[in-house]
Amino acid sequence: MQIVNNYLNSLESYLSEDIRKEVRDELEASILEQVEDKQESLGRELNTEDIEAILLGFGHPMKVAAAYSSNQELVSSSYFPVFKKSLELTLAIVMIATLLLNIPLIFSDANFIKIGIVLLADFIENGVWTFAWVTLLFWVLQTNNISIEGLYKWSPKELSAVNPKLKISRLETLFEITVYLIFLGWWNGAFGWTMTHVFENLDKVVNLSDEWQLVHWSVNIIVGLSIIVDSIKYIAAGWNKATLSANMALNIASLAVIAQIFGFETYVTVIENPDGTIPLEVTLEHARTLINGVLGVLAAIIAWDIFSNYQKIVS
């Protein structure tokens, strides 16, 4: 009966100390009685295959042992909805914190790919830790039978009127925040106003004119506030009147800044023109047309956003 002994030894190894002996004795008695019953019905001694069939009827030792334990779920169904929501919120906060803590890197001269890889690696590392801690917290609550039923107390009257149209995608918002942060890095670090080259070709070096300094701080404030509004949107995963109004106000301010930029006499200055293959006036004209085009598109997007926010407020 070595095979029976092996089965019971294996089963014992999965059981807790306090029930190990009792369970083993009970199952051993049952297996041996089944063996005797089968021997009697077949009229012969059982071979290994016969005994194996009996043991297979009991199931895998690990599964049988698990059935003896009362708590077999890391987070049970009654805790799971709150657990899931807590994970969503904490991971959202971790994502924002990862972006904010990496602002020095975003503002540095490092290239976008490197910044992206560092941000992703940081988020994965912090996210895994957060996941583990939140799961552990709920496991402790559940193991100690600490009720969270209070969180499920509700009344239809207390439910806020959430319009599905006002829901937003966290991914889109995160993308917006990332773009804003990278823009701020470029605007403040790489700009350099009179000395840093914005673009260059083979025969000319073109800089932004000094007039851009007039909008330096207004752009910083608008983009900074936009990041704050987006962070609130990201955590709440939806619009509310306050964020909609703030967004509209920021869009209107952006339009005012764009109008101010449209009024610049010169957008760019050309520092060098070594061989004069393209006339200076043509270069300036091209630059002006290009910047006007970009500003026009930007203004149209912002105007549409204002209109869309207005519709949301009305609805």
Next chain:
Amino acid sequence: MVKLLMVLSMTESEHYQKLKLELRRGTLILAVLAELREEHYGYSLRKNLLAKGMDIDEGTLYPLVRRLEKQGLLASEWREENNRKKRFYHLSEVGQTTLRQLTEDWRATEKTLNRILDYQGD
């Protein structure tokens, strides 16, 4: 998405087996409690249930009986029978009351369900 693929990959028979298991799960407790109005040890309980048409594998039955005992619905004692130590189970007082209540619930549910199943519409 993964969940959807898993559901789609399940065959009709697998769906049926899963639903059948769910349907059966609650009834096992009632059957075990009812059978333990008379004293039994694990193997004799299984044999008696099987003789009445209820086949429960050992890996399910023994832990279930132990859980019911832990909940105070069953009482048990170790005794020697035919030179072998066995654990005998029987209904406790709480178990008897619970069995009575569950039996009433079962009969009411059965009646309701039969009415729904037999309903042919107007």
